[in-house]
Amino acid sequence: MGKRISGWWPAAALALLLAGCASGGPAAFVSEDNRGIAYTGDRGVDSQPFPANYRGEILAYLRTYLNNPAGVREGVMAEPVQRTVGGRLRYVSCLRYAARESDGSYRPARERAAIYVDGRFDRLVEDAGELCAGSSYAPFPELASLTR
Structure with missing residues (x-):
């Protein structure tokens, strides 16, 4: 005689699995400032x-990030320095540049921070x-030589 499988346990297992994913447990790679997914796994070390x-x-x-990487102007970059980001010590390198807009014009240069983990x-x-x-x-002339 065959065993009868109850219909409630697969639904319960699926609910538990989804609850674990939604909790943002240790497997989730959420950035320190909770704004998105980070590209690297964070070991959480200070050194x-x-x-x-x-x-x-x-x-x-x-x-890959810029819509039109050719013709970037006013490219400057700072050496990486250690700063506290989201409560953790990270290397941060600041850069400022003016990228070409889709209509060919340029907006004023904007400051951005590149964050490094490990x-x-x-x-x-x-x-x-x-x-x-x-x-x-310091000048970052390599930005001006970017191509598609």
């Missing part, structure tokens, strides 16, 4: 390595504000 390839990583990101680029913060206060910028 962060210096991002050795920070310029190359920013260029690679901007090549020595690798994690995300770009559009409204850098306090993160970039007092940054010392």
Whole structure:
């Protein structure tokens, strides 16, 4: 005689599984400021390595991030420095540039903050504000040579 499987347990298992996903448990990669998904898993350590390839990583990101990466103007960047981001010590490199708009015009240059976790680029913060206060910028001519 075959065993009868009750119809309630699959629904209960699915409800428990979905509740675990929605809780934002340890497996969720939520950024420190709870604004989105981070690109790297955060081990939560304070001893962060210096991002050795920070310029190359920013260029690679901007090549895909910008609608038209050709013709970026006024590109400057600051060396990475340690700052507290979301209660954790991170390397932050500030940059300022004016990207070409879809109509070919340029808006004034805006300041952004690149945040690094475990020595690798994690995300770009559009409204850098306090993160970039007092940054010392140097020319970043590689931005002007970006192509599609």
